[in-house]
Amino acid sequence: MLLLISPINHEEALESIKGGADIVDVKNPKEGSLGANFPWVIKDIRELTPEDKLVSATLGDVPYKPGTVSLAAMGAHVSGADYIKVGLYGTKNHDEAVEVMENVVKTVKDISPDTIIVAAGYADAHRVGAVGPMEIPKVAKDAGCDLAMLDTAVKDGKTLFDFLNMDELKEFVDEAHSYGLKTALAGSVKKDQLKPLHDIGCDVVGIRGAACVGGDRNTGHIHHTAVAELKELCESFDN
């Protein structure tokens, strides 16, 4: 299981890399759960990250505006992102979500077929009126994405597991795998929750809070020792 860590700036990206993150996920928590950061931050982090490591960029908790989101996807691509995450926040159902994602796929894959496109839904979608979490694997498949992901929309201390039980999470992973897609799971995941995610076949775990000093994604800062501990655990399951 790969470890995706979400830094907000140059210093946190260096800490993430030093700790052994597999994917460096540029984010701006001030703008929401999957808040987008600025092009120059993504470019800087791509430049400081070793070439063999993926840099991810999130486009934000996006509205149902396929044109706007496609243009944002182009911005992430030209800034150097290898992995583009789209938070399906304003899309209320399968068809709206597919319309956004297929245009992102077209925008990016026409010029860069190897860039990884991630359809990210929310385990607590009902709290914000977004497309339901169990619909995300089919959305990702129908739109031609590479990964189906879940996070939480509201960062209020509740975790992924407060909204979906292990059977539901396994169903999510199994359905995505049956379409040939990879999966990523996130949402205030703590270190003792890594093993259950690994055991259901999750491909990528996404973390910010648990990689921060004090465990707070907003007031804390990512520290390499916390990242290294998470990385060591992920590796121990695979051995």
Ligand SMILES: O=C[C@H](O)COP(=O)(O)O
């Ligand atoms: O993509 C993953 C997120 O950054 C997870 O953040 P969190 O662990 O603070 O919920």
